[in-house]
Amino acid sequence: MGRKFDDLTLEEKIAHFDDVAARALPLWGYPGDAEKKLLNFTENATYLVKAKGKEIMIMRVHRLDYATMNSIRTELQWLTDLKRDTDISLASPIPMTNGELVATIETPELEEKRHVVCFSFAKGKAPVDSSDGNGDVSDLIAKIEKIPDSITIPTFRAASVLTDFIGGMKSSTALTEEDRAMYRMVGEIMAKIHRQSEQWRRPAFYERMEWGFDGTFGKWNNFYGASYADPQWLSAKDIAVLDEAKELIRRRLALYGERPDRYGMIHSDLRTANLLKDGDTITVLDFDDCGMGWYMYDVAGAVALMEHRPDLQDIVEEILKGYEAIRSLSEEDKAEIPTFIMMRRIGMLQSLLFRIGCVMGGSGETAELTPEILAFYAEGTVILARRYLEEMGGPEFGLTGKVSVAVQTKQQMKHAIRKPYVI
Secondary structure, three states: OOOOHHHOOHHHHHHHHHHHHHHHHHHHOOOOOOEEEEEEEOOOEEEEEEOOOOOOEEEEEOOOOOOOHHHHHHHHHHHHHHHHHOOOEEOOEOOOOOOOOOEEEEEHHHOEEEEEEEEEOOOOEOOOOOOOOHHHHHHHHHHHOOOOHHHHHHHHHOHHHHHHHHHHHOOOOOOOHHHHHHHHHHHHHHHHHHHHHHHOOOOOOOOOEEOOHHHHHOOOOOOOOOOOOOOOOOOHHHHHHHHHHHHHHHHHHHHHOOOOOOEEEEOOOOOHHHEEEEOOEEEEOOOOOOEEEEOOHHHHHHOOOOOOOOOHHHHHHHHHHHHHOOOOOOHHHHHOHHHHHHHHHHHHHHHHHHHOOOOOOOOHHHOOOOHHHHHHHHHHHHHHHHHHHHHHOOHHHOOOOOOOHHHHHHHHHHHHOOOOOOO
């Protein structure tokens, strides 16, 4: 039996993606030896492509077993319709010379067929606010990488040390007016996406993922089917805390419901890593994870990896200011945001558990995923879950509770929304 993609080393996987990209380029009228720079390799591989006499374009070589042909076609149709019907700045899908948008490149020796798409190039840089301390985690890891794991992993796992690390990274977290304006723009973009969702007519070939409860916690969830219940990284006591948080999330969302004004097409990952800022223009990238979900889940996606920040609530409030300038929200919608933040955080932990050792070194989203970072993030998730249970899990959410979300959250959120989830 021949080798499969999962049998390859990280270096061999990247070389394979390079080969697939080179074989796909002629389908877009570009020479196979065109200059291509690997921008990102996590689940997919994303390339910047340049060739003499040709427009610069972005090529995405898809992962396997995640997106079908119709799923990708739906993403590109959604993107095309957003570009047509809104003023959101977006990259455009680029058709092949035959007019089709999705290529399928076969590799018989690996027994695989891999999809490839291309997009127009957008200028700009990912916006990072002046209080963002995520880069400091990578700097810290670089300084201690020579220390044995037997010392560093328990240290990073300790909650008290985690608090010291995070608190010491940035002594000031005050957002500037430029930062606040950027987050308000994110909120406006989010609201425009949701407003379009309410009137969007699905194509006949519609097929996309769901970001409902099972999208995070189901056996075949959107985070590679990974589970947070991994004894290598969390103790039985920690896993029990996340189990309790999961159950509270389930109960709260069952009460919140999936009404059309709350649940529809979302981006799901509107972090600054998926935005490009060029002057006053913000271009939204990477709709690879778009699908049906709660609209307020997009707020959680926008602040993913920032849950530890003491100014988290300031960021959320700025996002909501921008959002409500475009589309109205109910008190119930705003009250449930901590639930979506908690759900997204657990999902991201599952993603890291799956991906450890399978990403390129770098910064931001492609920062090297070391055991220390995973231990840091895993224990931080448990700390966040304890806070969530304390703030949002009153006795009225017992197994037999059947009361409206508005009644149960109003007083809780009056307090909780003012307290950041600091780990």
